[in-house]
Amino acid sequence: MDDDDLFPIVTLDLRAIRAVLTEDEGDLILLVDDGDVQIEFSSGLCGTWEQAILGAERVATAATDFAAALRRVHAPTPLAA
Structure with missing residues (x-):
């Protein structure tokens, strides 16, 4: 997929x-x-622990990338003095 x-x-x-x-x-x-x-x-019933670890790392990487994108798009604007 x-x-x-x-x-x-x-x-x-x-x-x-x-x-x-x-x-x-x-x-x-x-x-x-x-x-x-x-x-x-x-981890599911089939496959190796290495596959489960890689899947967890893909989820973690995507979540980190999403948080970074949110920070870029929605960065707080400095208050005018």
């Missing part, structure tokens, strides 16, 4: 976001919640 195939099924409000690491039967899980919608990131 390439980026053109992506479309949202749910939307999270970043202003209310909470992200926590938890564990279920020895498996690490990242829960992301905005008070209305909760998304679970897990």
